[in-house]
Amino acid sequence: MTDVIRTTVSLTVNGRTIEAQPGELLIEAAERAGSYVPRFCYHPRMEPVGNCRMCLVEVEGPRGATLQPACFLQVNEGMVVTTDSEKVKKAQDGVLEFLLANHPLDCPVCDKGGECPLQDQTLAHGSGETRFIEEKRHFAKPIEIGDLVLLDRERCIQCSRCTRFASEVAGEAQIDFAGRGDLIEVAPSPVEPFDSVFSGNTVQICPVGALTAKPYRFTARPWDLEQVESTCTTCAVGCRIAVQSSGNRLTRVLGIDSEPVNHGWLCDKGRFTLDAVDGNELMTDPLDARSRITDPLIRRDGELVPVSWGEALDRAATILRDGAAVTNGVGAIGGAALTNEAAFAWERFVRGVLGSENIDAQYGDGLDAVLVQALPKATIDEAAAACTVVTITGDLREELPILYLRLRESAVKKHNSIVEFAFSKSSLRSVAKVSLPVRPGEAHEVARALAGSAPDPNLALSSEELNEARRLVGETGEGVVFVVGRPNIGESAVVIETAIRTLTERFPQAKFLVALRRANVMGALDMGLAPGLAPGRGYSGVFGRDTLAQLEAMRTGAQKAVLLLGGCLLGNVVNSIHAASALAAADVVVVTGHGGATLAYADVVLPAAIQHERAGTVTNLEGRVTNVAAKLVAPGSAWNDLAIASELAAQFGQHLGLDTVEQASATIESMTGYPSSSVLRSSTNDGVMVGRHETLPARRSLDPMANPGIRSVDSVGLGARSGATDVAATPAITSTTAATWSQVTVGQGITIAPLDAYSLRILASRRLYDRGIAMQGSPALAALVPQVSLRVARADLNRLAASDGDVVVLVGSKTSLQLSVVADDELPSGVAELPFNLLDGGGGDPVRAILEAGSDVTVIRLETR
Amino acid sequence: MSYFDDNRRARVDELLTLYPRVRSAMLPLLHLVQEQDGYLTDEGMGEVARLTNTTIAEVRGTASFYDMFHLEPVGRYVVGICTNIACMLVGGDELLEHATRTLGCPVGGTSEDGLFTLEETECLADCDIAPVVQINHRYVRTTTPDTFDQVAEDLRAGRRGEEIPPHGTLIRVRRSGGLRADHDEIIAERATAKSAREARSSQESK
Amino acid sequence: MATLDAPLIVTSRREFDDSFTLERYVTTGGYVALKKALTMFPEAVASEVDTASLLGRGGAGFPAGRKWSMLRKSPISYLVVNGDESEPATFKDHYLIERDPHQLIEGVIIAAYALQVSQAFIFLRGEFALGLERVQQAVNDAYAHGALGPKIFGSAFSLDLVVHPGAGAYICGEETSLIEALEGKRGFPRIKPPFFPAVTGLYGEPTVVNNIETLSNLPWIVNNGGAAFAALGGGRSTGTRLFALAGRVKNPGVFEIEMVKNTFRDLIYDPRLGGGILGDRAIKAIIPGGVSAPWFGPELLDLPLGQDEVAEKGSMLGSGSIVVMDETSCAVRATWRIVKFFSRESCGQCTPCREGSGWLERVLYRLEHGGGRVEDLDLLLDLSDNISPGLTWPPQQTTICVLGPSIPSSINSAITMFKDEFLEHVHHGGCPHD
Ligand SMILES: Cc1cc2nc3c(=O)[nH]c(=O)nc-3n(C[C@H](O)[C@H](O)[C@H](O)COP(=O)(O)O)c2cc1C
Ligand code: SF4
Ligand code: FES
Numbered sequence A: 001m002t003d004v005i006r007t008t009v010s011l012t013v014n015g016r017t018i019e020a021q022p023g024e025l026l027i028e029a030a031e032r033a034g035s036y037v038p039r040f041c042y043h044p045r046m047e048p049v050g051n052c053r054m055c056l057v058e059v060e061g062p063r064g065a066t067l068q069p070a071c072f073l074q075v076n077e078g079m080v081v082t083t084d085s086e087k088v089k090k091a092q093d094g095v096l097e098f099l100l101a102n103h104p105l106d107c108p109v110c111d112k113g114g115e116c117p118l119q120d121q122t123l124a125h126g127s128g129e130t131r132f133i134e135e136k137r138h139f140a141k142p143i144e145i146g147d148l149v150l151l152d153r154e155r156c157i158q159c160s161r162c163t164r165f166a167s168e169v170a171g172e173a174q175i176d177f178a179g180r181g182d183l184i185e186v187a188p189s190p191v192e193p194f195d196s197v198f199s200g201n202t203v204q205i206c207p208v209g210a211l212t213a214k215p216y217r218f219t220a221r222p223w224d225l226e227q228v229e230s231t232c233t234t235c236a237v238g239c240r241i242a243v244q245s246s247g248n249r250l251t252r253v254l255g256i257d258s259e260p261v262n263h264g265w266l267c268d269k270g271r272f273t274l275d276a277v278d279g280n281e282l283m284t285d286p287l288d289a290r291s292r293i294t295d296p297l298i299r300r301d302g303e304l305v306p307v308s309w310g311e312a313l314d315r316a317a318t319i320l321r322d323g324a325a326v327t328n329g330v331g332a333i334g335g336a337a338l339t340n341e342a343a344f345a346w347e348r349f350v351r352g353v354l355g356s357e358n359i360d361a362q363y364g365d366g367l368d369a370v371l372v373q374a375l376p377k378a379t380i381d382e383a384a385a386a387c388t389v390v391t392i393t394g395d396l397r398e399e400l401p402i403l404y405l406r407l408r409e410s411a412v413k414k415h416n417s418i419v420e421f422a423f424s425k426s427s428l429r430s431v432a433k434v435s436l437p438v439r440p441g442e443a444h445e446v447a448r449a450l451a452g453s454a455p456d457p458n459l460a461l462s463s464e465e466l467n468e469a470r471r472l473v474g475e476t477g478e479g480v481v482f483v484v485g486r487p488n489i490g491e492s493a494v495v496i497e498t499a500i501r502t503l504t505e506r507f508p509q510a511k512f513l514v515a516l517r518r519a520n521v522m523g524a525l526d527m528g529l530a531p532g533l534a535p536g537r538g539y540s541g542v543f544g545r546d547t548l549a550q551l552e553a554m555r556t557g558a559q560k561a562v563l564l565l566g567g568c569l570l571g572n573v574v575n576s577i578h579a580a581s582a583l584a585a586a587d588v589v590v591v592t593g594h595g596g597a598t599l600a601y602a603d604v605v606l607p608a609a610i611q612h613e614r615a616g617t618v619t620n621l622e623g624r625v626t627n628v629a630a631k632l633v634a635p636g637s638a639w640n641d642l643a644i645a646s647e648l649a650a651q652f653g654q655h656l657g658l659d660t661v662e663q664a665s666a667t668i669e670s671m672t673g674y675p676s677s678s679v680l681r682s683s684t685n686d687g688v689m690v691g692r693h694e695t696l697p698a699r700r701s702l703d704p705m706a707n708p709g710i711r712s713v714d715s716v717g718l719g720a721r722s723g724a725t726d727v728a729a730t731p732a733i734t735s736t737t738a739a740t741w742s743q744v745t746v747g748q749g750i751t752i753a754p755l756d757a758y759s760l761r762i763l764a765s766r767r768l769y770d771r772g773i774a775m776q777g778s779p780a781l782a783a784l785v786p787q788v789s790l791r792v793a794r795a796d797l798n799r800l801a802a803s804d805g806d807v808v809v810l811v812g813s814k815t816s817l818q819l820s821v822v823a824d825d826e827l828p829s830g831v832a833e834l835p836f837n838l839l840d841g842g843g844g845d846p847v848r849a850i851l852e853a854g855s856d857v858t859v860i861r862l863e864t865r
Numbered sequence B: 001m002s003y004f005d006d007n008r009r010a011r012v013d014e015l016l017t018l019y020p021r022v023r024s025a026m027l028p029l030l031h032l033v034q035e036q037d038g039y040l041t042d043e044g045m046g047e048v049a050r051l052t053n054t055t056i057a058e059v060r061g062t063a064s065f066y067d068m069f070h071l072e073p074v075g076r077y078v079v080g081i082c083t084n085i086a087c088m089l090v091g092g093d094e095l096l097e098h099a100t101r102t103l104g105c106p107v108g109g110t111s112e113d114g115l116f117t118l119e120e121t122e123c124l125a126d127c128d129i130a131p132v133v134q135i136n137h138r139y140v141r142t143t144t145p146d147t148f149d150q151v152a153e154d155l156r157a158g159r160r161g162e163e164i165p166p167h168g169t170l171i172r173v174r175r176s177g178g179l180r181a182d183h184d185e186i187i188a189e190r191a192t193a194k195s196a197r198e199a200r201s202s203q204e205s206k
Numbered sequence C: 001m002a003t004l005d006a007p008l009i010v011t012s013r014r015e016f017d018d019s020f021t022l023e024r025y026v027t028t029g030g031y032v033a034l035k036k037a038l039t040m041f042p043e044a045v046a047s048e049v050d051t052a053s054l055l056g057r058g059g060a061g062f063p064a065g066r067k068w069s070m071l072r073k074s075p076i077s078y079l080v081v082n083g084d085e086s087e088p089a090t091f092k093d094h095y096l097i098e099r100d101p102h103q104l105i106e107g108v109i110i111a112a113y114a115l116q117v118s119q120a121f122i123f124l125r126g127e128f129a130l131g132l133e134r135v136q137q138a139v140n141d142a143y144a145h146g147a148l149g150p151k152i153f154g155s156a157f158s159l160d161l162v163v164h165p166g167a168g169a170y171i172c173g174e175e176t177s178l179i180e181a182l183e184g185k186r187g188f189p190r191i192k193p194p195f196f197p198a199v200t201g202l203y204g205e206p207t208v209v210n211n212i213e214t215l216s217n218l219p220w221i222v223n224n225g226g227a228a229f230a231a232l233g234g235g236r237s238t239g240t241r242l243f244a245l246a247g248r249v250k251n252p253g254v255f256e257i258e259m260v261k262n263t264f265r266d267l268i269y270d271p272r273l274g275g276g277i278l279g280d281r282a283i284k285a286i287i288p289g290g291v292s293a294p295w296f297g298p299e300l301l302d303l304p305l306g307q308d309e310v311a312e313k314g315s316m317l318g319s320g321s322i323v324v325m326d327e328t329s330c331a332v333r334a335t336w337r338i339v340k341f342f343s344r345e346s347c348g349q350c351t352p353c354r355e356g357s358g359w360l361e362r363v364l365y366r367l368e369h370g371g372g373r374v375e376d377l378d379l380l381l382d383l384s385d386n387i388s389p390g391l392t393w394p395p396q397q398t399t400i401c402v403l404g405p406s407i408p409s410s411i412n413s414a415i416t417m418f419k420d421e422f423l424e425h426v427h428h429g430g431c432p433h434d
Helices: A026-032 A086-101 A117-125 A159-171 A200-205 A266-273 A311-326 A340-353 A367-374 A380-383 A401-413 A444-449 A463-473 A493-506 A523-524 A547-558 A576-585 A597-601 A641-651 A661-672 A676-679 A712-716 A736-740 A793-800 A848-849 B006-017 B022-037 B042-053 B056-063 B085-089 B094-103 B146-158 B184-204 C022-027 C032-039 C044-054 C063-067 C092-098 C101-115 C129-145 C176-183 C211-214 C220-224 C226-231 C264-269 C307-312 C332-347 C351-369 C374-388 C403-417 C417-429
Strands: A009-013 A015-020 A056-061 A062-069 A078-082 A149-150 A177-180 A185-188 A211-213 A228-229 A241-247 A251-254 A299-302 A303-306 A330-333 A388-393 A415-420 A435-439 A480-484 A509-515 A563-566 A587-592 A602-609 A616-619 A623-626 A759-766 A789-794 A805-811 A816-825 A829-837 A858-865 B077-082 B118-121 B133-135 C078-083 C120-123 C160-165 C207-211 C240-248 C251-256 C283-288 C322-327
Touching: A009 A026, A015 A026, A026 A056, A026 A563, A056 A086, A062 A086, A062 C044, A078 B042, A086 A117, A086 C351, A086 C374, A159 A177, A159 A200, A177 B056, A185 A266, A185 B056, A200 A211, A200 A251, A211 A444, A228 A623, A251 A266, A266 A303, A299 A311, A303 C044, A311 A330, A311 A563, A311 A587, A311 A602, A311 A641, A330 A547, A340 A661, A340 C176, A367 A493, A367 A523, A380 A401, A380 A509, A388 A444, A388 A463, A388 A493, A401 A415, A401 B006, A401 C307, A415 A463, A415 A493, A435 A463, A444 A493, A480 A493, A523 A616, A547 A576, A547 A616, A547 B006, A576 A597, A576 A848, A597 B133, A616 A661, A616 A676, A623 A676, A661 A676, A736 B056, A789 A793, A793 A816, A793 C120, A829 A848, A848 B085, B006 B022, B022 B042, B022 B056, B022 C160, B042 B056, B077 B085, B085 B094, B085 C240, B085 C322, B085 C332, B094 B118, B094 B146, B118 C332, B133 B146, C022 C101, C022 C129, C032 C220, C044 C063, C044 C220, C044 C226, C063 C101, C063 C207, C078 C101, C078 C160, C078 C176, C078 C211, C092 C101, C092 C129, C092 C240, C101 C120, C101 C129, C101 C160, C101 C207, C101 C211, C101 C220, C120 C129, C120 C176, C129 C160, C207 C211, C211 C220, C240 C264, C251 C264, C264 C283, C264 C322, C332 C351, C332 C403, C332 C417, C351 C374, C351 C403, C351 C417, C374 C403, C374 C417, C403 C417
Parallel strands: A009 A078, A330 A563, A388 A415, A388 A480, A415 A435, A480 A509, A563 A587, A587 A602, A759 A829, A789 A816, B077 B118, C078 C120, C078 C207, C120 C160, C240 C322
Antiparallel strands: A009 A015, A056 A062, A056 A078, A149 A211, A177 A185, A228 A241, A241 A251, A299 A303, A299 A602, A616 A623, A759 A858, A789 A829, A805 A816, A805 A858, B077 B133, C240 C251, C283 C322
8 A cells, every 4th residue: 555666575475476566465466466365344445454354364474374364464575475275264264154153144135145245255165054053143124324325234244344434435434333242333323324425335345235225225136237337427527337227227336446536436426316317207397307308399389399300300400590590690508418429529510510609518607618728737646646735616525526535535645735725614624734715706816825925904814824825835836736616606707717827827837627517528628619619629719609608699689599408507507597588589409318497498309318328438527538338228219419410410411420429439539639439449447538648557357355246347248357458649639828828818807896794795505416407316316405505604694683593585686585594603704605506496496596697706685584 | 502511521621631632532521421411322422522523423333332331321320240250150140130139120221210220240350359249330349149238228228329429420539630741842852861861871881 | 388478569558558548658668769760761760670570460471671672762652551450350450559559650650761751641441430539549649749740859751641541341451452442442452563552552653551560560670679579489470470369269369479489279278368269179270360361270280370380381370360160160151151251342343253252152151051062062162263273372363362362262271171061061951060
């Protein structure tokens, strides 16, 4: 587990001399040398504890050979190890027999049956008959230890993987061992359930069937499952996953150990929101986000009615053609959920066929696309290895959960420093070295202070904290990674963009990790789905309208028609009232797999395949291109986006030449050098970094004991995994030039309305469990969406004569909203924190209505009733 | 809104300063919870979690490792009788059996009047006066069924209050203050003194 | 007859009812050694202890001087006193804690001075309520007396001492488990290597863990010199030692006698000590050093009470507890009770100890209470072998700490010495003694 590799040491394992790295664990070194040592408690992503004693091997020492745990022992020069002697075998068989003594024999009904390391070990080595004739230990049958996880204590073998995961990896020790001796059990607190958003990982790493996931329990047997390796597109981290199905139904998602990305972990949203894909075909209301759209629809007499593809395409083409007939009369919005290949096809369609530059994959809730592309980028690994990470983001655990785990790990285990722009209480706070309080509309000022300017006295910065932060960032920013996102969508993007600009200029050596959260937003931008960009991470220099500008143009009638790539515009855009009236004024073609409120304004709806139904590549937030796999057949008559784009182009008499994924990816790569077909063909499942010449080592073979549950990936045959593959070096695509950089529009004067005694600035933050499609479509998770409340500093509440729990009225410039309020001592004064996309106000989240797209910071008044 | 009463609050504050890391105060804090509530209440464990910067699951997990902590209410007097080897050899099991009848509760149970909880204990390290009996962790140093019954009678009648405080009370002597030495200064001083000594001894040896 | 002419080193205040008070302590020569030590170089104090060849009294019998010399050099280090005394039938530390707390404290300060640590902890078994009160009172008085705190007795040396209560877990006597408990965690022993306390102990810093009795010897050693201590006893076993004698003897108690010069027979039969067996029955077996130790039969009664002498015969003096069983004692029942103890006290992290102890206990229960089978004897030995391969002494282990391999000691001894009695239990369908 040491990072610094000085030299190698040689040791003898079963008479053979092998080389290992100093500090390497014997269990790993022996395995590489072909001597697999059985294990239960050891997990390569956690500190060894050596408590199951299954991995005992003989090691020569001053007092002769003794039994030592291979998982705990670090290799030494000259070490002499035997893993296969009679003594070792007896000890290991003894441990196995002890483990089975109290273990119930319920394999036939156990979820783990068929993929259980304990069962496998027993079949391979067990004596076949038990000498244990006593009564087994009994516990009450499965208990719910959390919202998604059940514990069957009788099956537990006390390996402590789950409890270690909770405290060591997730940093939330909501479960721990209780009791002592053979009555030891895993237990949550009676008053705080195991509600971690990472809880599903404990189920995956449990080496027996003690922990089971409520959504998966009893749904399938391992031998009925087929699986493919893919990428999770719930957020932009791009965790590697195994997607399992039984028939044409998804049954389970498991994390795969990808060294540069997720280390095997997943968040529960990524893991458990399968139902949103194939669980809701029966729902038919197109306005309900839980429904799948299975047929082409057109609006007839005010109603959306199913029609044939031909009719729908014809109508869509007419709308878009009419729009395009007017100068600047058409545009496209969305596309961050597409594959790169589909995004590329739509880009070709919009720019090449419709001749429009009005194209934007973001919904006004991201960052300026040219700025994003021009930043000197860091990888997740680089951020995790950086001596200092500065976060200018929302709560990463809520927005990009696995990035949070990676940064937390590096802070805890490597003692790397985190400097946090603290907008409100964040999950990283406890491990951050410095938290700089930032109120809405101030991030650019705090960045300036960090860069060395005298801080504005109105900022809530203490000079001590500021100096410490400056010290950690250093003079040039060398070894520093800034993680930048949109912590507050109630504030104009210009605030953060200005901050970023200040930082890039002041710290030329620093790198940036862009923490935009929507699934394939980076891939969409790389494919040119934004003003000023071109496919292959290029710059066009031509700027059409972005999303907010298109909506404004539709409202004024300047833009007649819009193509929506995905049906969730209204669910995401700031100021939804404004957006809805814009859509009402235009002709709208929607290409989507899911229903949603946006479809109330659609004239044509074209049903599309969604994740797990279409193959291709996606690009994660660090610029890593990986594949996504098609595991299911899309329902009804839904098509792949590539087919839809091609057919639509054909209506214009044009041929995109992008009918299949293979065609599209080959074109992308040959046209722009952007890795696409090489990724699809690659045996390196960790993907390829855009613009970096690197050869990723092939992933080490997945270890069944280390990652129980995953091992069948190999056996089902996802393709070869061994042997390093030299991925065709991708040419550097576009380097940041002064010319492109200067196109970044950064507002100079940010204006923030002064606060009076009754007004507060809105901090519209995000939660992982929101009311998005994935959550709503998955019953197990939909129930976990938290209650919304407004959070306000206690001092502000006192001033307003309100108290904790009161219902207050939030008055915005256009609408108002009643909410209960919670006093929050972690918030700076003058701030109202309001989670975005949590409230169900009938036609969508009323918070969106209160946020103002036009002003730099949304200011509201708070009134008590 | 503090969980601990004023008297214990001061002891808690002091405890937290005695260790280089706050979590070390876990066991003494739990003893204080048990002293105040008679057993480890959820509120008490919640407070300890807050004070030691841990989760309630960790506090409960830690507490449940130790036999002296009760996570459920117990009787006014927790009677422990040792049956380990030294006591076993001279009648520990028989005394325990006798006690179930005298106190009216099974081993591990509480009598109906809520007065007694009876426990079989491991060796209590007082084996020359075996079989050993402890009540609320005070040795009563009684070894025969008859003298045991006398003690039970006394307790029922409210006698022996001085000798046997309420369950949970462990140390009635308060520490007379926090840490006094300046540890950073000491470390610095020691380093200097040591190098001076080393210099001298190397000179002497020449 | 026992040789009782050696000075009483740790129980010299035996006859005083108020031996635990500061007044009595000071009037009987207390804190003189500390003042003397403070005038010496720390290294010189340590060297006296080394000369004394003081073997640790906690169980392992490791020389205190050697242990101190292995302390990793570091700006911060700690001294932790092991007062968890929970080994069944061991009650000699308990005696010192209640009866002579100042002697312990003086020993702690001397050790802390020799080691140059500035914070020490006394971990006391939680069940010792009276002991905790006595030691806390003594610590308070020592602070007031100037023996603790900054600039002790006007010297440049400062020390803080904290009394830390345990909460009922035998395993916390194991030094790394004790450290975990002192860190506020469950008492899970740590794996050695790398967690040798002298290298990586409390809070990861180098730490010396010494037993109560070990440290209580220090005032005498400083006053009289290490050589005087080494002149007592014999071989490696120098000085006197406290023996806790219990079981079927007429006069159980804690006795301080010279090592090696006395035998088991002296201790058990001398009228000034154990006084013989209840009802003058014959000895059946003795457990020489706590229930982790293999048993001896009466034929070894004349073995000298010395660490190496006992080790040579395949057992240990261990914790200084000696349990005597006579003809009325049932070997199966005794074994069952001891294994039940280990099963209840296993911390639960190692599979062989956690599951093995419970399994063994249940088999022994069956044998004692009816339901035993002849093949259970082999089963007991084979399961024991899976916990402690080879059933050798000193034991090998498949576990993290030595609680695991302590479990087979009594099983192996009892089956070897009293196989017929086990078989009788099988054929009788339960205990023939009942
Ligand atoms: C299971 C177990 C229990 C122990 N219990 C005690 C104990 O109660 N008291 C004690 O001093 N040492 C006990 N020890 C020994 C300690 O680990 C340690 O060796 C000792 O405290 C060192 O002190 P010494 O060198 O002064 O003897 C125990 C060891 C084990 C393995
Ligand atoms: S041997 Fe037993 S007591 Fe020791 S660490 Fe292992 S389980 Fe715990
Ligand atoms: S002890 Fe090594 S794998 Fe469990």
